[in-house]
Each structure stands twice: as C-alpha cells, then as structure tokens.
Amino acid sequence: MGAGIPGTGMATLFYLVCAVLMPLRELVLTLQGRSSWARWRLVCRHLLLALAMGGSAVATFWFLPRAVLPPDLTIGGVSSLAVTVVLFVAYLVVANLVAVLVPRSVQLPTPKLPTPKLPATQLPATQLPATQLPATQLAGTQLLPTQLPTARAADPVGVDLTGVDLTGVDLTGVRRDVDGPALPLATIDLTDVPADSLESAV
Amino acid sequence: MRHDIGGTVTAIVPAYNEAEHIADTVRSLQEQVRPPDQIIVVDDHSDDGTGPIAAGLGATVLRPLSNTGSKAGAQNFALDHVTTDYVMVLDADTTLAADAIEKTMPAFEDERVAAACGFVVPRQVRSIWERGRYVEYLFALGFHKQVQDYYGRPLISSGCFSVYRTGPLRQAGGWGQRTMAEDMDLTWTLYELGYRVRFVPEAVSYPVEPNDLSLMRKQLKRWSHAFFQNARVHWRGLVTMPYLFSAVAVGLSDAILASVVLLALLPVLAVLVSPLFLLGYVIDLPVVAVPVLVVGARRGELVRAATSIPAFFVLRVVNACLLLKALVLEVFLRRPLTVYEKGH
Numbered sequence: 001m002g003a004g005i006p007g008t009g010m011a012t013l014f015y016l017v018c019a020v021l022m023p024l025r026e027l028v029l030t031l032q033g034r035s036s037w038a039r040w041r042l043v044c045r046h047l048l049l050a051l052a053m054g055g056s057a058v059a060t061f062w063f064l065p066r067a068v069l070p071p072d073l074t075i076g077g078v079s080s081l082a083v084t085v086v087l088f089v090a091y092l093v094v095a096n097l098v099a100v101l102v103p104r105s106v107q108l109p110t111p112k113l114p115t116p117k118l119p120a121t122q123l124p125a126t127q128l129p130a131t132q133l134p135a136t137q138l139a140g141t142q143l144l145p146t147q148l149p150t151a152r153a154a155d156p157v158g159v160d161l162t163g164v165d166l167t168g169v170d171l172t173g174v175r176r177d178v179d180g181p182a183l184p185l186a187t188i189d190l191t192d193v194p195a196d197s198l199e200s201a202v
Numbered sequence: 203m204r205h206d207i208g209g210t211v212t213a214i215v216p217a218y219n220e221a222e223h224i225a226d227t228v229r230s231l232q233e234q235v236r237p238p239d240q241i242i243v244v245d246d247h248s249d250d251g252t253g254p255i256a257a258g259l260g261a262t263v264l265r266p267l268s269n270t271g272s273k274a275g276a277q278n279f280a281l282d283h284v285t286t287d288y289v290m291v292l293d294a295d296t297t298l299a300a301d302a303i304e305k306t307m308p309a310f311e312d313e314r315v316a317a318a319c320g321f322v323v324p325r326q327v328r329s330i331w332e333r334g335r336y337v338e339y340l341f342a343l344g345f346h347k348q349v350q351d352y353y354g355r356p357l358i359s360s361g362c363f364s365v366y367r368t369g370p371l372r373q374a375g376g377w378g379q380r381t382m383a384e385d386m387d388l389t390w391t392l393y394e395l396g397y398r399v400r401f402v403p404e405a406v407s408y409p410v411e412p413n414d415l416s417l418m419r420k421q422l423k424r425w426s427h428a429f430f431q432n433a434r435v436h437w438r439g440l441v442t443m444p445y446l447f448s449a450v451a452v453g454l455s456d457a458i459l460a461s462v463v464l465l466a467l468l469p470v471l472a473v474l475v476s477p478l479f480l481l482g483y484v485i486d487l488p489v490v491a492v493p494v495l496v497v498g499a500r501r502g503e504l505v506r507a508a509t510s511i512p513a514f515f516v517l518r519v520v521n522a523c524l525l526l527k528a529l530v531l532e533v534f535l536r537r538p539l540t541v542y543e544k545g546h
Contacts, residue, residue, distance in 0.1 A: 010459075012489060014452040015349045022352060042352065049345060049493055056488035064481070 012053075019050035209287030209310075211303065211365070213238035215261070216276035217294035218269070221250040223410060228259040230297035236304040239286055243294070244276040252294070272542035273361065274377035274384035281376050290365040296409040297325065298363065306365050309400040316370035316397035317359040317389065320405030323501070329413040333510035334517025336411075337494050340507060341514070343403065344497035351401035355446040357453070359392075359399050361385030363407035370397050381435060382539055383428030390432060393446060394439035415520070420543050422521055426528035427539035429457065434532075458529060461522035484515055 022043045029035040213231050217224055224243065231241050241261040245253030247269040257263045264283065270276045277291055288310070290303065302320055309318035321343050327336045350356045359366075361384060374391045377384040389399055412418035433440075433450060440447045464483065471479035491511055498507025531537045 010452040011346070011449075011456045012486070014448065015346050018349045018353065019345075022349075042348075046345075046349060046352070049496060052496075053345075053489045053492045056492055057486070060485065060488050064485070 016050045016054055019046045020054075022046055210239040211236075211288040211290055211307075212240045212242060212284045212286040213290045213292055214277055214280040214284070215241065215243045215256070215292050215294050216246060216273045216280070217243055217248060217252050217256070218246040218276070219248045219250045219252060220294035221248070221252045221255055223295040224252050224256050225259060226297050227292060227294055228256055228261050230300075231292065232260065233300055234298065234303045235301045236307065238290060238303065242280045242283060244270075244280045246270055246276045272379055272384070274379045277384070278376040278379075281371070284368060287368055288365055289368050289371055291361065291363070292407070293362040293409055296362045296407050298408070299406040302363070302405040302407060303365070305405040306402050309402055310365075310367065312398065312400075314396075314398045315367075315400050316374075316392045316395075317364055317366045318400040318402055318405075319356070319359040319364040320401075320407055321403045322360060322362060322407055322409060324411040325408040326410065326413065327506060327510065330513045330516055331415065331418045332411050332413050333513035334515075335418075337490070337507065337510050337514035338517065340494045340497045341490055343401075345493040347401050348403060350449060353445045354398060355393070355443065355449065356389070356399050356401040357446070357449055358383075358386045359389045359401075360407075362409045363405075370395065381428050381431035382424045382542060383432060386428060386432045387435065390436045390439060390446075393443060394436070418517075418520065419524065422524045423528065424539065424543060426457075426521075426525045427532055429453070429525075430528055430532040431538060457525045461526045461529075464519055464522045465526060483519070487511070487515075490514065 026035055026039060026043045029039070215224070215227055215231075220227075228241060228243065231238055243253070243256035243261045243263045245256065245263050245265045247265070253263045253265055264280055266276070266279050270279055273293075281289065288307075290306075292298065306318050306320055309315050322339050324332050324336045324339065327333055347356055364385065366388075370392060371388075374388055374395060378387040378391065381387045392399060412421050433454060440450055468479055468482045471482075491508075494507050494511060494514075495504060498504050528539075531539070
C-alpha cells in the first residue's frame with residue numbers, strides 16, 4: 001500500500017495546504033468551463049475537513065501551553081509553531097528547486113517484453129454455477145468454518161478430489177468431516193494434466 | 203446508476219498458500235454486480251491446496267513450473283494469458299464490495315486513465331495491529347489520497363485491488379520486479395509514460411491485514427524498503443511531476459524526520475528536560491481523529507473508529523523503527539531488500 005507515517009510532520013501539513021488551495025484551483029477550472037457541481041461538492045468537503053483538522057491543531061497548540069506545558073516553549077525566542085511552518089515552506093522550496101535544477105531528461109525504465117509463455121499447469125474449471133459453491137470441500141475433508149469466515153457450513157458443496165493422491169499436501173488445520181452428509185460434489189478433472197507438472201502439487 | 207464501460211475484464215489473483223482465504227476471494231469476484239469476464243488464480247506453488255479450491259469454484263488456475271518468487275512475478279505470469287481490455291489484480295486474501303468493479307470502471311471513461319484503485323478497509327479489526335491499520339487507512343485514504351486524486355496524482359494504485367488498461371500495463375512492462383512494491387513502481391512508471399491514475403473511494407476492498415507483530419513487521423519492512431527503492435529508481439521521472447515530487451518529498455521527510463523525533467528526540471527530551479515531552483507521541487491526535495471519525499461515521503463505524511485510534515499511535519512507532527532501519531540499509535549501507543517475504 002504505502003510507506004510513511006501519516007498524521008505526523010510535513011505530509012499532513014502539505015495535504016492541508018493542498019486542500020485549502022482546492023477552491024482556488026477549482027475557481028480557475030470553473031472559469032475555464034471545466035468544473036461541475038460534483039467537483040465543487042468534493043472541494044467543499046475536503047476544505048471543511050482541512051479546516052477542521054487545522055482548527056484542531058491550532059486548538060491543541062493553544063490549549064497545551066496553557067494547560068500542561070511551560071509557557072516558554074520557543075526556539076530562539078520564536079514560537080515553535082512558527083519554526084515548523086517556516087521549515088515546511090523552506091523544505092518545499094528546496095525540494096522543488098532541486099526539481100527545477102535537475103535535467104528534465106527522463107530516463108524511463110526499459111520496458112521489458114511480455115513474459116515469454118511459460119508452460120503452466122492449468123486446472124480446468126468446474127461447470128457448476130458459482131452460486132452453488134458457497135463452501136469448499138476437499139475430498140471428505142471440510143475446512144473449519146473459522147478458516148473461512150464467510151463460508152456457510154450449512155450448505156457445503158465443494159470439490160471432490162477422490163482418487164487424487166494428496167501425498168505431500170499440507171492439510172494442517174483441515175479436518176475430515178466424518179459426520180458430514182453425502183455431498184453432490186463438483187469434480188476437478190485432472191486427466192489431461194501432465195503428471196510430472198503436478199508432482200509438487202499433489 | 204450503472205455505468206457500462208465497454209470492454210472485458212480479467213481478474214488476476216496471485217496466490218501462495220491461501221487456502222484459508224481463496225474461496226472467499228473468488229466468490230466475491232463471482233458475486234460482483236459487474237463480474238470479471240475471466241478469473242485467473244495463479245497458484246504460485248502453494249502446498250496447501252489453494253489451486254484445487256480455486257479451480258473447484260470455477261476459476262482458471264495457472265500454476266508456473268516453479269515459484270515465481272514474488273507477487274509481481276505471479277501477476278506477470280498471468281498477464282501473458284490475458285486477452286481482455288482490462289486487467290484487475292486482487293490479492294488472494296482480499297474480498298470486494300459487490301459493486302467494487304462497477305464503481306471503478308467509470309474512471310476509465312477518460313482515455314488517458316491507465317489504472318484505478320479503490321478504498322481499502324481491513325476485513326477484520328480485532329488485534330491492535332489490525333486496529334492501527336484500520337485507522338491508518340481511514341486517515342490516509344479518507345484524506346491524503348483523495349487530495350492526491352484531486353490533483354491527479356494518487357501516490358499508489360494499490361496492489362491489493364486495482365484495475366488497469368491492458369495496453370498501457372503491457373507498455374509499462376507489466377509489474378516490475380526491481381523493487382519490493384510492484385504497485386508503487388507500476389504507478390510511477392505509468393505517470394512517466396504520460397498516463398493518469400485514479401482513486402475511486404466508492405469502490406471498497408477488504409484485505410486481511412497482519413494480526414500479529416511478526417506478520418506486521420514483515421509487511422512494513424517490505425513497504426519501507428520499497429519506498430526508498432522506488433524513490434531511487436524513479437527520482438528522475440518524479441522531478442518532472444511537481445505535485446507527485448512534492449508528495450514523495452514530504453513523505454520521505456516524514457519517514458526520516460518523524461522517525462528520528464519519535465524514536466530519539468522525544469525520549470531524550472522526556473528524560474533530560476521534562477516527561478511532558480512524551481505528549482509529543484500523541485500531540486497530533488486531534489488532527490488524526492478528525493478525518494478518522496468523519497470517515498468512520500460515514501461508514502457507520504464511529505465507535506470502532508474511535509476505539510481504534512490509540513492503536514494507530516502504537517503502529518506508528520513500529521513503522522518508525524522499520525522506516526529508519528530501511529533508510530540505513532537501503533541508502534547508507536546499500537544493502538537492499540531483495541527477497542519478497544510474504545506478510546499478508
């Protein structure tokens with residue numbers, strides 16, 4: 001998904017500033033005929049969110065010194081909040097200066113050719129409609145409901161692997177359902193699958 | 203209102219030992235309002251019966267002759283078999299809201315859009331790690347990513363659920379294996395090729411998140427290393443895109459400065475000056491709480507969001523540790539992470 005520490009430091013400040021600038025950008029787009037009510041609704045929503053977040057930050061910095069922190073929380077006589085804002089602006093300026101100074105020639109990664117067709121083992125799909133397969137069954141063994149959070153144990157229709165050698169398959173946590181009813185099972189046809197390609201599978 | 207975007211869709215589900223989750227994942231694809239035309243599960247040499255389970259549910263199961271070594275490898279393997287206009291990827295432990303694909307496809311009305319991703323909410327929110335991740339998603343996807351999308355530059359088209367146009371995806375060379383985060387690599391490559399990426403918050407996916415520290419550490423380690431790897435691989439391309447460059451720059455600053463503050467500065471000040479400096483660990487609680495509670499309330503999960511907020515601050519400290527370690531290893535010691543370690 002991503003990396004970083006949301007909620008701290010410059011990133012949140014950056015997005016707050018971006019959200020506050022949204023209406024200005026949208027105004028320009030409106031004048032150019034490239035906006036819509038839906039876009040304005042989005043802009044207003046994020047602006048309100050940003051203002052609420054900014055307001056909560058200001059309230060925190062107002063409240064804390066009065067309630068718990070020593071009143072002289074300053075750096076060189078300047079408010080620490082002001083120092084943070086100045087550092088943030090300076091950082092963005094320097095970062096974008098770097099962007100301007102670096103040569104614009106983009107070195108794109110060399111696109112690789114599509115992956116060569118590798119031989120694969122393809123397990124043919126069963127013909128049963130999906131709606132008839134609410135749960136999964138392995139040849140007389142049934143996955144515990146706790147392993148399939150949304151599986152409906154009451155109507156277990158599944159996969160019959162009768163005749164398939166399951167030697168080597170790790171069935172840890174799977175138990176044989178000795179009391180289960182006889183089930184109309186879908187079948188995986190492994191007839192045409194080369195035996196050697198299945199060696200490590202089953 | 204249903205938007206019908208012409209074109210066919212193949213869903214690729216890379217899977218390694220996902221017997222516990224693969225059935226739910228395949229079923230959630232089959233039960234979509236706009237189901238994919240083909241479902242390919244890449245059984246990357248699982249030894250727990252993942253392939254047969256998926257095949258039994260009607261999916262096409264491909265099994266490479268040997269383990270591909272990474273999620274990107276498995277996805278590329280399947281890409282060669284794709285003949286549809288669009289490709290979607292879905293993690294094997296992720297399910298979709300029934301309308302997720304339907305909600306995502308209108309993003310492709312703009313022909314310049316090559317990829318679109320959706321909102322992510324952990325399927326289970328029980329352990330402290332899942333709760334921390336839940337808050338992180340509500341905060342980052344409910345505010346940061348929507349702002350990024352407004353400016354046309356979502357930072358990542360998330361690897362757990364994204365839809366791509368097949369042509370641009372192939373033009374980009376598929377999913378790169380040079381970094382540990384194929385989704386970030388591909389997103390930035392698409393930008394460099396001149397395409398657009400969209401974030402569709404209405405399309406919701408539900409991955410299973412790490413529920414203990416060991417799994418969470420593996421996942422965060424991979425993400426942290428991948429962030430620095432991608433910044434290094436793409437920095438020349440990034441500087442041509444001012445907004446994305448600024449977003450990455452402030453992200454890097456947080457990764458470094460905030461980590462130093464959380465792990466070194468605050469403890470030292472708390473010991474040497476005043477214990478009150480420990481408040482620094484939660485000083486941004488109000489700023490975090492506002493979007494989390496707003497988004498949580500909109501989802502009807504206000505109580506869950508409110509009670510999960512403390513876990514976010516725990517997860518953040520762990521994240522800071524791994525980010526600093528990744529920084530040292532990747533940037534200073536030049537010891538990049540090269541082994542893809544599954545951590546959900």
